[in-house]
Amino acid sequence: xxxxxxxxxxxxxxxxxxKKFHTLAHTILTSTYNMDRRDFLKTLAAAGALFTVKSNGxxxxxxxxxxxxxxxxxxxxxxxxxxxxxxxxPVPMLQAALKELGGIGRFVxxxxxxxxxxxxxxxxxxxxxxxxxxxxxxxxxRLCLAEGAAEVKxxxxxxxxxxxxxxxxxxxxxxxKAGGIMVPADQESEYVSVDIPKGVALKxxxxxxxxxxxxxxxxxxxxKNHGGALMTAAMKNHMGIVFDRMAVHRGGLHQCIADICTYxxxxxxxxxxxxxxxxNGPQGKSASDVVLTKALFASTDIVAVxxxxxxxxxxxxxxxxxxxxxxxxxxxxLGLGTMDLDAINVQKIRL
Amino acid sequence: MNTLRIIRTVLAVAVFGVLTxxxxxxxxxxxxxxxxxIQFGPALLSLSIATLVCLIAATLLFGRVxxxxxxxxxxxxxxxxxLSGKFNKKKKYGYRRENxxxxxxxxxxxxxxxxxxxxxxxxxxxxxSAYGRMADELFKPIYILGNNLFAWxxxxxxxxxxxxxxxxxxxxxxFVVAILxxxxxxxISYHHGRTWCNTICPVGTVLGFFSRFSLFxxxxxxxxxxxxxxxSKKCKAFCIDSKNQTIDRSRCVDCFDCLDACRxxxxxxxxPRRKSAPxxxxxxxxxxxxxxxxxxxxxxxxxxxxxxxxxGQTAEKRTPMSPPGSQSHGxxxxxxxxxxxxxxxxxxHVLTPAGLEYGLGGxxxxxxxxxxxxxxxxxxxxxxxxxxGAIRPLTVEQKHRTQPGHVVFDISKCIxxxxxxxxxxxxxxCPVQALHMVPFRxxxxxxxxxxxxxxxxxxxxxxxxxxxxxxxxxxVHVEAIVREQEQTIxxxxxxxxx
Numbered sequence: 001x002x003x004x005x006x007x008x009x010x011x012x013x014x015x016x017x018x019k020k021f022h023t024l025a026h027t028i029l030t031s032t033y034n035m036d037r038r039d040f041l042k043t044l045a046a047a048g049a050l051f052t053v054k055s056n057g058x059x060x061x062x063x064x065x066x067x068x069x070x071x072x073x074x075x076x077x078x079x080x081x082x083x084x085x086x087x088x089x090p091v092p093m094l095q096a097a098l099k100e101l102g103g104i105g106r107f108v109x110x111x112x113x114x115x116x117x118x119x120x121x122x123x124x125x126x127x128x129x130x131x132x133x134x135x136x137x138x139x140x141x142r143l144c145l146a147e148g149a150a151e152v153k154x155x156x157x158x159x160x161x162x163x164x165x166x167x168x169x170x171x172x173x174x175x176x177k178a179g180g181i182m183v184p185a186d187q188e189s190e191y192v193s194v195d196i197p198k199g200v201a202l203k204x205x206x207x208x209x210x211x212x213x214x215x216x217x218x219x220x221x222x223x224k225n226h227g228g229a230l231m232t233a234a235m236k237n238h239m240g241i242v243f244d245r246m247a248v249h250r251g252g253l254h255q256c257i258a259d260i261c262t263y264x265x266x267x268x269x270x271x272x273x274x275x276x277x278x279x280n281g282p283q284g285k286s287a288s289d290v291v292l293t294k295a296l297f298a299s300t301d302i303v304a305v306x307x308x309x310x311x312x313x314x315x316x317x318x319x320x321x322x323x324x325x326x327x328x329x330x331x332x333x334l335g336l337g338t339m340d341l342d343a344i345n346v347q348k349i350r351l
Numbered sequence: 352m353n354t355l356r357i358i359r360t361v362l363a364v365a366v367f368g369v370l371t372x373x374x375x376x377x378x379x380x381x382x383x384x385x386x387x388x389i390q391f392g393p394a395l396l397s398l399s400i401a402t403l404v405c406l407i408a409a410t411l412l413f414g415r416v417x418x419x420x421x422x423x424x425x426x427x428x429x430x431x432x433x434l435s436g437k438f439n440k441k442k443k444y445g446y447r448r449e450n451x452x453x454x455x456x457x458x459x460x461x462x463x464x465x466x467x468x469x470x471x472x473x474x475x476x477x478x479x480s481a482y483g484r485m486a487d488e489l490f491k492p493i494y495i496l497g498n499n500l501f502a503w504x505x506x507x508x509x510x511x512x513x514x515x516x517x518x519x520x521x522x523x524x525x526f527v528v529a530i531l532x533x534x535x536x537x538x539i540s541y542h543h544g545r546t547w548c549n550t551i552c553p554v555g556t557v558l559g560f561f562s563r564f565s566l567f568x569x570x571x572x573x574x575x576x577x578x579x580x581x582x583s584k585k586c587k588a589f590c591i592d593s594k595n596q597t598i599d600r601s602r603c604v605d606c607f608d609c610l611d612a613c614r615x616x617x618x619x620x621x622x623p624r625r626k627s628a629p630x631x632x633x634x635x636x637x638x639x640x641x642x643x644x645x646x647x648x649x650x651x652x653x654x655x656x657x658x659x660x661x662x663g664q665t666a667e668k669r670t671p672m673s674p675p676g677s678q679s680h681g682x683x684x685x686x687x688x689x690x691x692x693x694x695x696x697x698x699x700h701v702l703t704p705a706g707l708e709y710g711l712g713g714x715x716x717x718x719x720x721x722x723x724x725x726x727x728x729x730x731x732x733x734x735x736x737x738x739x740g741a742i743r744p745l746t747v748e749q750k751h752r753t754q755p756g757h758v759v760f761d762i763s764k765c766i767x768x769x770x771x772x773x774x775x776x777x778x779x780x781c782p783v784q785a786l787h788m789v790p791f792r793x794x795x796x797x798x799x800x801x802x803x804x805x806x807x808x809x810x811x812x813x814x815x816x817x818x819x820x821x822x823x824x825x826x827v828h829v830e831a832i833v834r835e836q837e838q839t840i841x842x843x844x845x846x847x848x849x
Contacts, residue, residue, distance in 0.1 A: 151509075227775035230773075254772070278840045308848075312848040313848075
């Protein structure tokens with residue numbers, strides 16, 4: 001009734017009512033695990049600092065996402081900062097965008113552990129636009145593997161049952177066919193506690209192990225309406241790397257979304273807007289909520305890509321004011337990127 | 352071993368395995384277990400005439416084969432019995448007189464309890480349900496634990512063939528009941544063979560009544576029999592009276608263990624022979640009269656019972672919600688013997704055994720709770736698997752139009768109102784937008800509840816970070832309105848927008 005016991009290896013607890021009592025063994029195990037990881041990250045950061053001198057593409061991306069490098073001041077690079085594509089099929093649009101951004105090889109290097117994080121939140125088929133287009137996910141996996149990635153993991157902390165969302169979204173089959181690994185994300189044991197030093201409202205969160213452990217990750221949301229956040233795209237997609245959604249809602253949704261984006265910025269954000277869920281999002285009631293918009297936005301700058309997606313989206317659902325999508329300016333304030341699309345190198349392509 | 356016994360054992364093991372897997376399987380390999388549908392108790396409560404006729408006909412033809420190859424609790428007892436034989440090679444049974452008063456008395460009490468709305472009591476001893484609870488509460492966790500162990504190991508080898516599954520104790524009451532059932536039935540069967548089936552079990556009593564007249568049966572060739580009692584010592588039902596060369600066929604479960612024991616080859620299973628032994632000590636005895644008598648008494652009790660059954664909820668209590676398809680609390684109460692097949696099969700961990708929410712009679716019956724998840728909009732599994740007719744079959748479309756409970760939204764607790772920050776978690780999870788976000792102050796949106804379209808899935812209650820939303824059950828389910836939505840989408844002159 002009110003009791004819940006868990007005997008998972010490495011994690012055992014007893015829940016009485018709303019209170020959760022961890023066993024001593026679990027407390028010790030998790031704390032040592034976290035400690036090791038922190039030490040490991042420190043070493044990694046130190047090693048990374050040594051290599052930044054050599055202009056490594058990946059580090060450029062990391063640097064541009066950090067607050068110190070204000071993208072508005074940076075000179076226009078030889079690659080586009082943001083690629084916006086329209087009027088194509090999913091895969092050709094992705095290819096066109098990646099070409100403008102310098103190819104996948106700029107972000108993924110040989111032997112790296114890669115994570116691709118689509119939106120697989122709902123028990124919906126691809127036509128209902130509740131989840132990221134499986135073709136885009138599959139093509140990204142193929143490109144990463146062709147570049148020599150050691151592994152490509154795919155997951156999302158689904159809202160509906162994972163056992164329904166993974167197969168019904170078409171993503172599980174597409175991932176397996178393309179050679180990626182579909183990773184579970186519905187149990188708390190898949191997540192580890194991390195600090196979010198730059199977070200304003202959210203200082204700590206349980207983040208999926210795959211994200212914590214990977215070398216590089218690519219954020220692949222779908223563009224949708226959202227009852228609370230008004231619009232969901234690249235920033236809102238970070239909800240799916242966190243275990244405790246309710247904490248995010250409790251702490252002020254927009255600020256917490258921005259906070260979690262500072263944890264470990266993705267190298268690349270690709271917003272799938274081939275089909276857009278214009279109303280009743282993020283789940284949608286029926287096919288009449290879906291518009292075939294045939295667009296795709298890709299950028300290394302999460303704020304820029306959400307700004308572009310937001311301006312595109314508010315044309316379709318006119319009841320939503322772009323200014324009210326607060327997590328975008330919140331993200332800019334945290335130095336995640338820029339909302340000033342005129343200040344960066346934007347390439348618009350019509351196929 | 353004789354052929355009949357081999358057939359019996361093979362069938363029993365197969366049925367037991369398949370039926371148990373139907374309970375413990377969490378991955379949806381068996382979405383709609385079939386063996387659960389041919390159980391006597393559930394068939395009686397759901398009035399599945401075809402199943403009843405088949406089972407009674409089988410009993411009238413072959414005796415209580417049901418008890419040996421279909422009833423999971425019977426097979427479970429045979430397993431314990433077999434174990435005891437392994438540990439004690441010299442194990443002997445013998446003959447005991449039938450305890451008719453206990454048999455028919457228990458049956459009468461149970462029927463009375465059912466008529467008075469205490470289905471809980473019936474469910475406690477109804478063999479299939481008793482076994483179902485053991486499978487769900489005791490065996491399934493072991494199966495899940497094994498899976499999680501595999502998942503843990505495979506994850507460390509870089510494979511994701513097995514996914515971890517939530518392991519939870521759904522209800523302390525049911526857990527304790529399952530353990531007690533295991534201990535009591537296990538103990539009795541270990542030491543006293545099929546005594547449970549021939550004293551307490553209501554299905555055993557009813558089928559025993561019919562098996563007295565069965566066409567095929569174990570028979571003693573009185574010419575060959577030398578009263579050696581070898582058969583009687585082998586009989587776990589204590590029903591062979593070797594001294595008087597009679598067999599109480601109301602208690603014989605057709606296990607065929609005795610056939611091998613007889614060195615005189617005096618025991619056969621077959622049609623009555625001209626020179627067969629008398630079936631029972633007094634063929635036209637009180638048992639039938641007693642059976643009819645108790646039925647009559649209970650029939651007389653029925654009208655009062657019908658009124659007693661629908662006990663209303665007290666005003667201050669939150670109304671519990673019964674699963675979609677159960678139609679009303681009354682219907683659930685009347686039909687459910689708490690076999691927990693729905694509880695076990697519910698993929699979202701929503702169905703949990705009730706405590707006292709439905710009242711005394713409904714203990715352990717399925718209750719919708721949103722502690723671990725919410726009811727999947729497109730899932731109708733519980734309504735498909737129920738063998739009792741307690742949850743009637745619903746198509747997915749019918750389920751979309753069924754309202755087993757409705758949303759109650761408390762704006763004074765809502766985070767948007769209290770804290771002035773965006774949320775919308777409830778609306779996000781609402782498949783029908785019964786909670787819809789509408790403009791509020793400062794560009795914020797706040798949920799607005801439309802109870803008439805709510806399907807009571809509990810997504811909102813599950814996800815609400817501040818418990819501002821909950822689902823109130825409908826004691827009698829109503830229809831959920833399906834509303835057409837107005838179009839606000841613009842697709843003209845679509846451009847990049849920036």
